[in-house]
């Protein structure tokens with residue numbers, strides 16, 4: 001099992017351009033398997049539940065150069081824990097949450113890195129900004145000076161074909177470019193976090209800078 005994790009990571013890593021950061025999604029993955037990933041060079045780990053992450057972070061404390069990414073839906077009451085435990089919050093999905101994180105970051109005197117989660121197509125199963133909502137929230141987001149807004153994150157709706165998925169990723173890149181052209185002092189758009197096990201090749205083709213891979217590295221999750 002462990003050697004196959006390393007082999008899969010090495011194979012995928014070598015197929016990626018150097019510009020793409022491989023984020024290992026480790027929800028339901030054991031700390032032992034995470035150590036295998038670390039051993040072959042993974043330094044970015046992503047979790048979607050604060051509690052589950054806390055326990056693994058404690059068990060992996062000796063691996064002090066890990067960067068932790070939060071990728072789940074974040075409730076306001078967990079916001080403080082999230083920015084204490086994670087260097088990146090990739091799933092900031094509404095203005096109120098961004099403002100809450102900004103306020104907490106100021107109190108804690110930290111400047112977490114965040115991505116704004118966007119929905120290019122309507123999707124009742126996912127949270128995130130639509131293009132028009134995000135464009136109108138930009139001035140307020142630009143006031144969140146304790147957040148380092150680094151780019152966009154997206155998850156395409158289920159059931160799309162490859163061309164439709166590629167379109168979602170291309171539109172996400174174009175939206176980032178459009179936002180960048182507003183030249184807002186506190187909003188950077190260098191990162192595009194897009195692509196999971198089933199669609200990462202399309203995401204890379206569309207210019208992803210971070211891909212988030214779980215199943216293809218660690219095998220199927222039980223739930």
Ligand SMILES: *Cc1c(COP(=O)(O)O)cnc(C)c1O
Pocket residue numbers: 025027048071072155195196197198212213214215216
């Ligand atoms: C679970 C998850 C992933 C990884 O999905 P796989 O299909 O297992 O690669 C990526 N991003 C988010 C936001 C997730 O919740």
